[in-house]
Amino acid sequence: MAASAWTYVADRCPQVEVGYPIFDPPQDAIDQVLPLLVHERQLKVLGRTMFASNLFYDLGDGRIVKTGMNTSVDEAKAMVFVRKHTSIPVPEVYMVFQHGGATHIVMELIDGVALREAAELDPDGTTSSGHSLVTDQDLASIMQQLRDFIHELRELGRRYPPTRPHFGSWPDGPFRNSYFASAPPATAFESVDAFHAYFLDRLRPLSREKATYDQLVIARSQSQESEPVLTHGDLAPRNILVKNGCIVGVVDWETFGWYPGFWEYMGIGNEGSSDRVYQAIEDVFGMTSFVCETYQFVHACLTLPYY
Missing domain, CATH: 3.90.1200.10 (Aminoglycoside phosphotransferase (APH), C-terminal lobe)
Structure with missing residues (x-):
């Protein structure tokens, strides 16, 4: 059973609405995100910029990007796996890519406060x-x-x-x-x-x-x-x-x-x-x-x- 769980995540990645695999997005989709990863778009909660070991950017369309030293592809795979098999409200993952030596996870912006x-x-x-x-x-x-x-x-x-x-x-x-x-x-x-x-x-x-x-x-x-x-x-x-x-x-x-x-x-x-x-x-x-x-x-x- 362990193999089937891993196979689902690694080899049968769900398709987002636009039709490309989460873990293998086309370059043009990545290129649309990269210009938005700027200081002015750092995620804020209740008007306050988030301070964490990773960086979060608000894309302005209901999506955010998480990137940083602790962000990995395995984290995104875990999110897909848990969201698929439980009722736990895990943010939906839309796209995962590498840029500048770092993993970037594009995910759903949750309407909530820590x-x-x-x-x-x-x-x-x-x-x-x-x-x-x-x-x-x-x-x-x-x-x-x-x-x-x-x-x-x-x-x-x-x-x-x-x-x-x-x-x-x-x-x-x-x-x-x-x-x-x-x-x-x-x-x-x-x-x-x-x-x-x-x-x-x-x-x-x-x-x-x-x-x-x-x-x-x-x-x-x-x-x-x-x-x-x-x-x-x-x-x-x-x-x-x-x-x-x-x-x-x-x-x-x-x-x-x-x-x-x-x-x-x-x-x-x-x-x-x-x-x-x-x-x-x-x-x-x-x-x-x-x-x-x-x-x-x-x-x-x-x-x-x-x-």
Whole structure:
């Protein structure tokens, strides 16, 4: 079954309305997009320019372009795959091409606001004075929807299992995303223990982080081996687009892959968010587990220079 899932994405790419393959667009279609990738067209949300490790451009016709160091063809393939086989609202991919040494994904512009901003800002983009874009009831509903999406992805992984069980990128190979960027693993991990060992190796040279290192040693000792689960990999509030109390888009599929079961729950709370968001997460997903809390500390140690 794993082969059939990959065959669908790699060899039977759907056709967009204009009639060309998503992953092999004609040069004239690319040439129509390239002049629009200028500073003035950088995507804005609630009047604010997005700041991220990748660049986003608004083409002005209901499409945006994502490009940058973390953008890959595999991300686009993941979006096509998940959109095809689940009810998760993934932006439609229209075209993928290479230019200037970078991958460019032309996709649907979702009419929604990231949950991170929706919980903290008023409709005019200013800091909320008590009238943010989501109510407490909305937040509860959004987290319940998110829980259902996680279950869908796990079921998708059972329907289309990897040829060989591993902890790594989808459809196969080692992790290649921002969580692993500074020290890319050479191969996929064969076990949960090897997953923990990788992060211990990264923490070991950081003498100031001994407390976090020791905490991860304990988490490793308490872990049990389990099968990898298929999941988004980074369902933080910045990657959840909402409108009218509903999730209307799940974005940034560069982290899609096979992870230990705790990883997605770690990622949901692994971002500075308002107390309201944290409370909604806890109400639906429960208290943060020891291993999830540990990896939130690990991520901070490895990415924040003055943590």
